[in-house]
Amino acid sequence: MAAHRTMDAGRERGYDIAVIGAGSAGFSAAITAAEHGARVALIGHGTIGGTCVNVGCVPSKTMIRAAGALHGARAASRFPGLAGQAQVTAWRELVAAKDALVASLRQKKYVDLLPGYDGITYLQGRARLDGPGVLVNGDALHADRIIITTGARAARPDIVGIESVAALDSTSALELTGLPGSLLVIGAGYIGCELAQMFARMGVQVTLVSRRGVLPEAEPEIAAALSGYFTDEGIRVVCGIAYRRIEQDGSGVTLAVERDGHEERLVAERVLVATGRTPNTEDLGLDEAGIARDPSGAIEVDDRMRTTRPGVYAAGDVTGRDQFVYMAAHGAKLAARNALNGDRLVYDNAAMPAVVFTDPQVASVGLTQAQAGRARYARPDQAHRRRALAATARRAHPGAGGRGQHPERGARDPPRHERAGSGRDDLSVSDHRRRAEARRSGIRQGHRELVVLRGLSRLRGLSRLPGRERCARYRLTAHDGRRQRV
Numbered sequence: 001m002a003a004h005r006t007m008d009a010g011r012e013r014g015y016d017i018a019v020i021g022a023g024s025a026g027f028s029a030a031i032t033a034a035e036h037g038a039r040v041a042l043i044g045h046g047t048i049g050g051t052c053v054n055v056g057c058v059p060s061k062t063m064i065r066a067a068g069a070l071h072g073a074r075a076a077s078r079f080p081g082l083a084g085q086a087q088v089t090a091w092r093e094l095v096a097a098k099d100a101l102v103a104s105l106r107q108k109k110y111v112d113l114l115p116g117y118d119g120i121t122y123l124q125g126r127a128r129l130d131g132p133g134v135l136v137n138g139d140a141l142h143a144d145r146i147i148i149t150t151g152a153r154a155a156r157p158d159i160v161g162i163e164s165v166a167a168l169d170s171t172s173a174l175e176l177t178g179l180p181g182s183l184l185v186i187g188a189g190y191i192g193c194e195l196a197q198m199f200a201r202m203g204v205q206v207t208l209v210s211r212r213g214v215l216p217e218a219e220p221e222i223a224a225a226l227s228g229y230f231t232d233e234g235i236r237v238v239c240g241i242a243y244r245r246i247e248q249d250g251s252g253v254t255l256a257v258e259r260d261g262h263e264e265r266l267v268a269e270r271v272l273v274a275t276g277r278t279p280n281t282e283d284l285g286l287d288e289a290g291i292a293r294d295p296s297g298a299i300e301v302d303d304r305m306r307t308t309r310p311g312v313y314a315a316g317d318v319t320g321r322d323q324f325v326y327m328a329a330h331g332a333k334l335a336a337r338n339a340l341n342g343d344r345l346v347y348d349n350a351a352m353p354a355v356v357f358t359d360p361q362v363a364s365v366g367l368t369q370a371q372a373g374r375a376r377y378a379r380p381d382q383a384h385r386r387r388a389l390a391a392t393a394r395r396a397h398p399g400a401g402g403r404g405q406h407p408e409r410g411a412r413d414p415p416r417h418e419r420a421g422s423g424r425d426d427l428s429v430s431d432h433r434r435r436a437e438a439r440r441s442g443i444r445q446g447h448r449e450l451v452v453l454r455g456l457s458r459l460r461g462l463s464r465l466p467g468r469e470r471c472a473r474y475r476l477t478a479h480d481g482r483r484q485r486v
């Protein structure tokens with residue numbers, strides 16, 4: 001993609017802000033800054049649009065939706081008088097249709113937005129911090145402020161032999177030209193769970209393996225319910241194990257795991273690794289710039305999105321927290337506004353919504369009971385504790401886990417400043433108003449409501465569905481640990 005203004009022009013005049021990384025967070029930061037009148041250099045390496053549109057939310061949800069259609073047809077016989085059959089007839093065509101959707105959304109939601117912003121110069125290339133400015137393809141450019149939004153990539157698990165195995169990750173799994181007969185999915189976080197079920201519904205024999213269990217960050221009751229649904233659908237779920245080694249031979253992959261002191265061998269044609277995301281922070285010159293990273297390599301930011309170097313901010317997956325597209329966009333927007341207006345805005349994820357796009361889906365808001373306990377919200381039935389909750393309403397909770405909403409979905413065409421996942425501007429809402437709003441909507445600090453949404457509709461009247469008792473709607477309060485069915 002060509003720059004909308006030339007590099008020379010940028011060098012001569014300099015920029016108010018340089019944004020490194022042109023994914024959801026980068027676009028959100030650049031658009032926000034341009035709308036505030038700033039001259040912005042948006043520097044993108046790799047496919048414009050980043051993870052969500054190209055290899056994350058959009059392609060995965062497309063394939064999940066297709067797999068759901070297969071499942072719906074097969075499950076029709078649960079109703080008296082219905083019968084249905086469906087199977088994959090041309091996997092390549094399905095993948096091609098998904099790629100076409102990705103290309104059109106990338107164009108519409110990212111590429112086509114740029115010409116509308118005179119203040120944004122898009123520069124293609126790998127960027128690196130260089131003294132007070134940024135190096136792009138070896139050319140230096142000056143910017144008063146820098147926002148790093150370089151995202152993350154699939155992590156490789158620490159399993160003996162993994163480097164000698166042709167493992168798939170979420171990106172390559174969605175690009176397969178043919179379906180394997182069997183698949184070992186290592187990691188049962190949100191990506192592992194969604195893809196495991198998608199492939200199983202496409203007709204692949206799936207084994208889902210995890211040390212910590214299905215959705216380890218979710219409420220245990222919900223995780224157990226989902227695990228039951230997976231088993232009912234024919235997915236083999238293997239949890240509570242330790243990985244020993246992994247090997248590949250002509251017929252496939254063997255993962256040796258240890259359970260209760262015994263070794264088990266799990267065999268499949270292919271293996272998909274979904275064990276988390278590694279921040280893209282190498283080769284950015286962070287150490288030289290004095291920008292601190294946490295042990296996982298993520299850039300450390302404070303609650304104003306500031307790194308440890310004055311004038312440099314970071315947002316999105318590269319910070320290692322709240323890895324959902326709308327939180328990336330939200331944090332980036334806040335970083336841009338703070339960079340321009342004196343660091344007044346605070347990142348607040350206390351009532352963060354999240355969804356896992358399995359079937360049934362898992363939806364949540366705010367903290368889990370365990371997280372609330374760790375955050376010392378365990379006994380807020382005492383008045384002073386409730387006041388403490390209110391006082392800490394603006395505190396960020398990096399550990400709050402869960403999943404994000406589908407970013408491309410929505411009933412209305414959002415105004416321009418909200419596109420590219422930048423979301424509603426609620427940054428100026430006062431604490432008092434935010435708490436009042438939260439109370440009205442039933443989302444209180446220290447509470448988390450979890451629902452297995454689609455499970456509910458199935459429960460009603462579908463007595464043949466095994467495991468139905470496991471799936472229900474709960475409200476878990478951090479006040480006293482009581483669980484209410486609602």
Ligand SMILES: Cc1cc2nc3c(=O)[nH]c(=O)nc-3n(C[C@H](O)[C@H](O)[C@H](O)COP(=O)(O)OP(=O)(O)OC[C@H]3O[C@@H](n4cnc5c(N)ncnc54)[C@H](O)[C@@H]3O)c2cc1C
Nearest residue numbers: 021023024025045046050051052056127151316317325404
């Ligand atoms: C399979 C999958 C499914 C997902 N599903 C959902 C979902 O349903 N809902 C949801 O909310 N979230 C979902 N996510 C998470 C979501 O995609 C991410 O949280 C979000 O896209 C992160 O945006 P970002 O801008 O921080 O990073 P990215 O979108 O990754 O953008 C970073 C960009 O920076 C570029 N870059 C890296 N280094 C440099 C450099 N040195 N110079 C210039 N550019 C550089 C990268 O190439 C990339 O283009 C999913 C993720 C995956 C992997």
